Amino acid sequence: xxxxMIETPTIAPRRAPTDDRRAAIAKAxxxxxxxxxxxxxxxxxxxxxxxxxxxxxxxxxxxxxxLVELVAESLQDFFxxxxxxxxxxxxxxGERMDLExxxxxxxxxxxxxxxxxxxxxxxxxxxxxxxxAAILPLKKKWRQILVDLLTEGVSEGxxxxxxxxxxxxxxxxxxMIGFCRNRHxxxxxxxxxxxxxxxxxxxxxxxxxxxxxxxxxRQGAGPNTKE
Amino acid sequence: xxxxMIETPTIAPRRAPTDDRRAAIAKAxxxxxxxxxxxxxxxxxxxxxxxxxxxxxxxxxxxxxxLVELVAESLQDFFxxxxxxxxxxxxxxGERMDLExxxxxxxxxxxxxxxxxxxxxxxxxxxxxxxxAAILPLKKKWRQILVDLLTEGVSEGxxxxxxxxxxxxxxxxxxMIGFCRNRHxxxxxxxxxxxxxxxxxxxxxxxxxxxxxxxxxRQGAGPNTKE
DNA sequence: ATCTCTCTCAATCAAATGATTGATTGATAC
DNA sequence: GTATCAATCAATCATTTGATTGAGAGAGAT
Numbered sequence: 173x174x175x176x177m178i179e180t181p182t183i184a185p186r187r188a189p190t191d192d193r194r195a196a197i198a199k200a201x202x203x204x205x206x207x208x209x210x211x212x213x214x215x216x217x218x219x220x221x222x223x224x225x226x227x228x229x230x231x232x233x234x235x236x237x238x239l240v241e242l243v244a245e246s247l248q249d250f251f252x253x254x255x256x257x258x259x260x261x262x263x264x265x266g267e268r269m270d271l272e273x274x275x276x277x278x279x280x281x282x283x284x285x286x287x288x289x290x291x292x293x294x295x296x297x298x299x300x301x302x303x304x305a306a307i308l309p310l311k312k313k314w315r316q317i318l319v320d321l322l323t324e325g326v327s328e329g330x331x332x333x334x335x336x337x338x339x340x341x342x343x344x345x346x347x348m349i350g351f352c353r354n355r356h357x358x359x360x361x362x363x364x365x366x367x368x369x370x371x372x373x374x375x376x377x378x379x380x381x382x383x384x385x386x387x388x389x390r391q392g393a394g395p396n397t398k399e
Numbered sequence: 400x401x402x403x404m405i406e407t408p409t410i411a412p413r414r415a416p417t418d419d420r421r422a423a424i425a426k427a428x429x430x431x432x433x434x435x436x437x438x439x440x441x442x443x444x445x446x447x448x449x450x451x452x453x454x455x456x457x458x459x460x461x462x463x464x465x466l467v468e469l470v471a472e473s474l475q476d477f478f479x480x481x482x483x484x485x486x487x488x489x490x491x492x493g494e495r496m497d498l499e500x501x502x503x504x505x506x507x508x509x510x511x512x513x514x515x516x517x518x519x520x521x522x523x524x525x526x527x528x529x530x531x532a533a534i535l536p537l538k539k540k541w542r543q544i545l546v547d548l549l550t551e552g553v554s555e556g557x558x559x560x561x562x563x564x565x566x567x568x569x570x571x572x573x574x575m576i577g578f579c580r581n582r583h584x585x586x587x588x589x590x591x592x593x594x595x596x597x598x599x600x601x602x603x604x605x606x607x608x609x610x611x612x613x614x615x616x617r618q619g620a621g622p623n624t625k626e
Numbered sequence: 627a628t629c630t631c632t633c634t635c636a637a638t639c640a641a642a643t644g645a646t647t648g649a650t651t652g653a654t655a656c
Numbered sequence: 657g658t659a660t661c662a663a664t665c666a667a668t669c670a671t672t673t674g675a676t677t678g679a680g681a682g683a684g685a686t
């Protein structure tokens with residue numbers, strides 16, 4: 173499509189600076205949304221964090237509304253990049269779901285602001301149609317991935333036969349978002365939560381349905397430490 | 400303690416007007432928090448919704464910070480009233496948990512703003528120590544109720560023996576809050592979600608762990624309608 | 627009647643905030 | 657050289673917003 177061997181084609185020449193600025197602005201805005209919330213976001217603060225003048229910021233991102241949309245798009249880009257280049261078609265649904273948990277752990281623990289902003293924007297989507305247009309498709313896509321995995325997992329015998337994929341997807345998404353909204357940042361807390369989610373959806377071992385189990389039968393359940 | 404037969408004691412005479420105003424202010428503030436978020440809350444809007452002058456509002460609630468704390472206290476009062484006068488000590492843990500789901504359904508469907516404000520304030524508690532002081536005890540109390548019910552439910556044989564009460568409480572709370580944050584308002588969606596939660600924690604029927612179940616064995620799982 | 631105390635409001639202030647204006651810089655093209 | 661254009665900034669504007677002031681209104685007590 174594009175002519176090869178030409179580094180600066182006449183069309184769209186040297187737009188990189190603008191894109192870089194917009195990326196930096198989006199990053200600063202994400203951080204500030206985590207710190208202050210969407211309604212607490214200030215264009216001045218964003219410009220200051222980027223290290224540019226407010227007017228310059230308005231040059232690249234005309235309005236505050238556009239700023240929030242830019243943040244939403246940046247989340248889209250992130251999730252898109254996340255789902256690309258992961259050849260796992262050869263795995264079973266149960267194994268792919270396990271990898272979903274691994275992926276999510278990476279986001280939740282290493283890029284916690286991503287999920288917090290995502291959660292914030294989902295909240296704002298209820299009040300702002302334009303935010304909804306940018307964020308709800310992401311949410312729906314995530315849900316669909318989970319529903320499909322769960323449905324397939326039931327078929328292949330990994331999960332309970334009485335599992336309701338739609339309700340269960342709601343449960344999984346809410347739990348994951350809820351985990352990020354807590355201020356754990358604790359890896360072990362996540363592992364424990366995922367282990368419980370796994371037990372909630374998988375076919376139970378016979379030991380779990382015996383009326384009088386031994387303590388050693390309580391596989392995976394750690395000590396009951398309070399939050 | 401108080402002298403009987405005296406309707407208007409000298410101490411605390413006719414404070415009702417102020418309390419009424421504060422209650423009305425709290426109600427308006429809750430509604431506006433749902434509509435605009437905590438950071439989007441405006442003292443003018445609150446006063447206007449109550450039908451009083453801004454200065455009058457500041458007379459009853461001196462600062463915006465006090466306003467948010469008032470909202471937090473109003474939630475406290477609501478939940479306190481919710482947990483009082485419910486003699487259910489004679490019931491099993493499983494039955495009491497069932498009633499928790501019933502209680503929550505009532506709140507989620509009939510007073511949706513309560514849980515939305517609760518969720519908002521939990522979010523803000525991460526950034527604001529004073530909000531945290533008012534809200535986190537509520538959250539902790541709710542969690543403890545669930546942990547206790549789950550622990551007892553495992554002991555009495557209602558729930559899976561490999562259930563981790565702490566992780567499971569997190570899952571339940573997140574799912575319930577997540578349900579309220581969606582704009583369902585749909586009773587059947589809630590029933591379906593609760594049914595899935597019940598299956599996730601209860602001991603599974605033998606039919607659910609058979610490798611090749613019949614369709615009729617999928618008890619409780621409704622049609623897979625997408626959101 | 628008048629005093630007191632609670633409650634209310636119009637008017638106003640100072641700070642915060644989203645956005646604009648007009649000028650400047652620096653790189654590229656001609 | 658100079659014309660052009662993207663990018664930048666200092667200064668400024670118009671609103672919004674949290675909060676205050678000072679002046680009443682009304683009810684009950686003396």
